[in-house]
Amino acid sequence: MADVARMAGVSVPTVSRVLSGAARVSPLKRERVEEAVRALSFRPSAAARALVSRRPKALAVVAGDTSKYGYAETIRGIEAAARAAGHTVMISVVEGPEAADADRALRLVLTQAIAGVLVLKFDPPGVAALRRMPPDVPVVALSGAREPGVPQAVLDEAGAAEELTRHLLALGHPTVHHVPVPPSRREDGRTTGWRRALRAAGARVPALEAATWSPHVARETGRRLAGDASVSAVFCGNDEVAMGVIRGLADEGVRTPEDVSVAGFDDHPLAELWTPAITTVRQDFFGLGERGFALLTGVVDGTSRRRFSSERPEVVIRASTAPPATR
Amino acid sequence: MADVARMAGVSVPTVSRVLSGAARVSPLKRERVEEAVRALSFRPSAAARALVSRRPKALAVVAGDTSKYGYAETIRGIEAAARAAGHTVMISVVEGPEAADADRALRLVLTQAIAGVLVLKFDPPGVAALRRMPPDVPVVALSGAREPGVPQAVLDEAGAAEELTRHLLALGHPTVHHVPVPPSRREDGRTTGWRRALRAAGARVPALEAATWSPHVARETGRRLAGDASVSAVFCGNDEVAMGVIRGLADEGVRTPEDVSVAGFDDHPLAELWTPAITTVRQDFFGLGERGFALLTGVVDGTSRRRFSSERPEVVIRASTAPPATR
């Protein structure tokens, strides 16, 4: 910066003022400084800037996964919003549900100069990260169900799951089986909504199938379900699980939706292309990420009192759900 | 750090030595410092550290996308390797193929204190980012085809694509049509391999179908292809495109693989679950990310002279390819 100042014939603080755009500088000097910056292709050091100015333009995302559809889309939304606001995004993955896993992931980003942290609280590692977060770090959680505590952006999954389950019951299914994804707390919002709908309709509440994120495991579940004549509709924790279940049923000659209806969750980009096209709930993960970022900036600079941002996802009826077979 | 020093009854440099683990400190003082660090839950400032020590433990990933399967997996691999080495990962997305898009994305991370940059050169935005990279920043490119210039970790896509195309020809198909993904350079490695196999076999080289990343666009392509009796085998730029094509063919009553064989690329987690299970090429994107990180650390601290790391993906034959129909 001293080089730039020398070249432009001004002092270092003046260069700083031009670059940060904070204070007023005469047009002449501003012009000269900008020219020198270009000529020397000068890039200010964010490290030095963060060291002195105490409000870094960077944030960290902490998550249990980054490549699964919902996670990846949420991160994409965060990144887009952050980039638009001139913030850099750092990512740290929490490998497992233990406190030690969370500490390892957090240490990496908490030593960086960051304005705050966004935690993807979709699974046990995310919950662990949130629990281990030092109290002095601004944090916003992104999740599928509102909980007291930290500020959070949520997708009201329980409400949508309830509506989707009602849709299946309305088609005439006596009850709806459920293959959950691994819950982040005691019970996933999707499972809660499903249970609520069954209870409200006075339907039998079947035991939960084994929870999984893996479509391959879900395929096994589908095969098993094919042998159970009491199964006429299955609500899956997400679309990938639904794809596995549909495939597993098909392996055993059970057709969807003619013999068994299957519904998913998330509106995965491939859900519409699946055969049959999957009935699901459209989740705006990208928007969730954007809302999370907005919430965090509000928390950090105190411009906003808002601590919650909720959105209700939308049920999308497609071909994988139909009235029960008359068998 | 001064507080810690005071509490432990030592000097600030001694605390620094304990924390960085670089120099020798007497066990007694080390113990006292560690206790004080815990008691005060002291976290050293990475900004100050980077400012003075000049070799930051952070790196940036620049990519045209982050949520598509291959991208997300590669980033996951980078993050895992980086985290294991104590490095923080920053992410910046390049929105479009223009130099201005690249500059915007780069500015964000280049001002941060980073050891280097990993560019995902899978598409035009990635290429633009690479081109706009200042020469003084250590950089490694990750891509599907080796090119002169910067150090890079590659997946030899051309070789694998050639092998896959040969497989289709060996089944008896007179030629193989191709739906490419948008190429990062003049021509994608997958397309090159396909062309090479056709030429070597003396088969007719059909005109390329419209390039796309979108399975929905590919579905349209599939519908169109269904009307073309000369089409008996289709090699798609990736699995998602293959899924779209299969679905489009099915829309028009054309069965896969009985009427038309379809192959994909990447071994997407859902490829095996698709109906029919998709013949594809297994790409180790996670490993690509790991290799990219290793290459970058070698470039940065000069411990390694290696500038390339190449791996040959493996063809996976599944149910979507079969001998041509005798129609």
Place this chain on the structure above:
DNA sequence: ACTCGTGCTGATAGCGCTTTCAGAACCGGG
């Protein structure tokens, strides 16, 4: 007893920037 390592420790000097703060330059009004 005296020198010479050897190991550990602390004072000191920055890293590259922003933030006071005081001074210079200029304006219009009395």
Place this chain on the structure above:
DNA sequence: CCCGGTTCTGAAAGCGCTATCAGCACGAGT
């Protein structure tokens, strides 16, 4: 022509850490 009020500018003081170097014990060698 002097005054207070605006702008603008530069000198100086750090932000929190690490690197350097000198100093201090201590034991071994002469």
